Amino acid sequence: MKENQYDYIIVGAGSAGCVLANRLTEDGQKQVLLLETGGSDKSIFIQMPTALSIPMNTKKYAWQFHTEPEPFLDNRRMHCPRGKVLGGSSSINGMVYVRGHARDFDEWESEGATGWNYSNVLPYFKKAETWAFGGDDYRGDTGPLGVNNGNNMQNPLYKAFIKAGTDAGYMETGDYNGGQQEGFGPMHMTVRHGRRWSTANAYLRPAMARENLTVVTHALVHKVLLDGKTATGVRYEQNGQVHDVTANDEVILSAGSIGSPHLLQLSGIGNPDVLKTSGIEVQHELPGVGENLQDHLEFYFQFRCKQPVSLNRKLDWWNKLKIGVRWILRKDGLGATNHFESCGFIRSKAGVEWPDLQYHFLPAAMRYDGKEAFDGDGFQLHIGHNKPKSRGNVHVQSADPKVAPRIRFNYLEHEADREGFRDCVRLTREIINQPAMDEYRGAEIQPGASVETDEQIDAFVRQAVESAYHPSCTCKMGTDELAVVDPETRVRGIENLRVVDSSVFPTIPNGNLNAPTIMVAERAADLIRGKEPLHASDAPVVMDEQWQSRQRQGQAKRVLT
Structure with a gap:
């Protein structure tokens, strides 16, 4: 050569x-x-x-x-x-x-894109991965890419959020990267x-x-x-x-x-x-x-937390130093996770076949630069409409x-995208107002309870939305x-x-x-x-059979008025 x-x-x-x-x-x-x-x-x-x-x-x-x-x-x-x-x-x-x-x-x-359907690409997802909980029809266990759930949702806010989703009538999913994406469950990293x-x-x-x-x-x-x-x-x-x-x-x-x-x-x-x-x-x-x-857009739906369990208590320099030293010495603890350990994937309305809204739940209220959003305990959901029509x-x-x-990007040029973010606001409020969050949910910080009409939501989103990169x-x-x-x-x-x-x-x-x-x-x-090519998979996909007529499987236990 x-x-x-x-x-x-x-x-x-x-x-x-x-x-x-x-x-x-x-x-x-x-x-x-x-x-x-x-x-x-x-x-x-x-x-x-x-x-x-x-x-x-x-x-x-x-x-x-x-x-x-x-x-x-x-x-x-x-x-x-x-x-x-x-x-x-x-x-x-x-x-x-x-x-x-x-x-x-x-x-x-x-x-x-002929040949790039789900049956053909699933074997390559599996080939790439070593899933911490073992391989099956959907997950790999011999690939280069290590995937796990961080600290396995030790903070109680993670599981409370999942329960709030099911309280609201949505499905629970044990593995959104497996046979069923739709629903609430642990997030992988x-x-x-x-x-x-x-x-x-x-x-x-x-x-x-x-x-x-x-x-x-x-x-x-x-x-x-x-x-x-x-x-x-x-x-x-x-x-x-x-x-x-x-x-x-x-x-x-x-x-x-x-x-x-x-x-x-x-x-x-x-x-x-x-x-x-x-x-x-x-x-x-x-x-x-x-x-x-x-691209995907998202905004932070932020709440105060009534219990002293949020990560806002770990954002001072002393706690950050302790987290860093523990990570250097042991590669575990709060330094070994991205803190997005629970999530949700839901459909914005009846007639949408598969999920178009995504939640990342964070047991803290903070900005992407790692700084506090406000004093005291809080939590937030990163929520976005994930199937944009704008180009x-x-x-x-x-x-x-x-x-x-x-x-x-021409973000939100298409009316369907603006409508999707209105759904984000209204559906999120309903979820967080479920009984599972009662002992944790404090005041809504962002968008704020006064943001209610389509026009108010649109104005808030235009100013608050950020790229999900x-x-x-x-x-x-x-x-x-x-x-x-x-x-x-x-x-x-x-x-x-x-x-x-x-x-x-x-x-x-x-x-x-x-x-x-x-x-x-x-x-x-x-x-x-x-x-x-790797042999195509015949693993089934779990969908809501009544997606054309309903937005979720059941009725919410509590609805905001």
């Missing part, structure tokens, strides 16, 4: 790129180069789960993107951090492990032996011992090199020096839903109008590049790769005119070039995106190597 020549070049050592680096080198036959703009993930703030708010707000570890003024959010510029470190966004995220509903993947296939189990820890670190994997950090990729309609390599910059490297087989972009479309556009692949405006010569017309951008875009602004792209779908997989990659993840019209990350999702799943991104990379690795 010549110097600067490899079989595969992977751009981005994130949730997908680390998986590919492992799988494409495991047989020892191919030389693989993995390029990452960021550096090492060996920081206590990355590895200690409870410190999750720090890396996502640190320039060293995350691209600190911001959107254009969002016209339906009172022109607010929204924060959009993306991982810039080994492990990518799996090293800065909240570690919540949600695969999505089975119907989300059937929806992908209906959108043109990518934590193993008390540490954040990013794809860097799970996949990349074992692979780095192999002679056929080369990892280059602090490497800013400028563009994909093309010979006509064939990708031949990439150009990247490191320490002020520009390098061209050649790929004998394929170039694979795994730079994420912001980075991958931006790199395609920098390479002259995309909508000609967008490229020409930025002074980039068109190499290949592909109008869907950067379009179809989707945005990522557009290159300059031929200079150091200039960030223009990002606009799940940008996706900007290089959608399919066969229509806006599809960027085909169902094999190959860029349409360009030889030897693929995109493998959350940008290829046709639609956003109901849940956090790390798990489905890892699954996509696992399955794509087999496609790239020409391997026979």
Whole structure:
């Protein structure tokens, strides 16, 4: 093999790129180069789960993107951090492990992503995972990715929230990543032996011992090199020096839903109008590049807590120090969890076939930067409408790769999304006002009891809603005119070039995106190597048979008036 020549070049050592680096080198036959703009993930703030708010707000570890003024959010510029470190966004995220509903993947296939239905993707979810409670028809027990429930809901607020959900007439689910997503139950996280189990820890670190994997950090990729309609390599910059490297087989972009479309556009692949405006010569017309951008929004529903059991009592410097020291010495305790240990997935109304609202329950009232929301005890629910109809875009602004792209989500442009958040407010109040929460529920802090009408809820949401940090779908997989990659993840019209990350999702799943991104990379690795796909699963899916006529299975025991 010549110097600067490899079989595969992977751009981005994130949730997908680390998986590919492992799988494409495991047989020892191919030389693989993995390029990452960021550096090492060996920081206590990355590895200690409870410190999750720090890396996502640190320039060293995350691209600190911001959107254009969002016209339906009172022109607010929204924060959009993306991982810039080994492990990518799996090293800065909240570690919540949600695969999505089975119907989300059937929806992908209906959108043109042939072969990506639930039966076909479930075996790859299992392949990736070691579930702390053992394998079965739905869960894996031999995969690289460690998944557990943190501290197993020791705080009483977690179980009270689940009971409130069932009091309100919703289902309970023992495993929302198993046969039944809908309902209330324990939440899962990518934590193993008390540490954040990013794809860097799970996949990349074992692979780095192999002679056929080369990892280059602090490497800013400028563009994909093309010979006509064939990708031949990439150009990247490191320490002020520009390098061209050649790929004998394929170039694979795994730079994420912001980075991958931006790199395609920098390479002259995309909508000609967008490229020409930025002074980039068109190499290949592909109008869907950067379009179809989707994300999850959420807000914090906050309450005071009448009992002295919330984590607000642990937010002073002395308690944080004790938590940190215990974690350093033992890798357990409150430092070894993301604190999202119970959750809920419900349907917003009758006629919605599978859940479109998601709850993360937190036994504290605080902001994403880890600071207290108010003095005293409290708890909060992160609630969002997870199947948005609004669509945005990522557009290159300059031929200079150091200039960030223009990002606009058009959050809440569609009336159905605004309606979904009204449902979030009203249904959450009903749930929290169930008997199970009576001994804990204090005053409603946010939105506040005075926020009642559609207009008041809409105004509150426009000001309070935040990104759940799940940008996706900007290089959608399919066969229509806006599809960027085909169902094999190959860029349409360009030889030897693929995109493998959350940008290829046709639609956003109901849940956090790390798990489905890892699954996509696992399955794509087999496609790239020409391997026979894993045998499809026939495991059944539990659904409410009367979804067309009811919003939940039973009637609530208490209804707000």
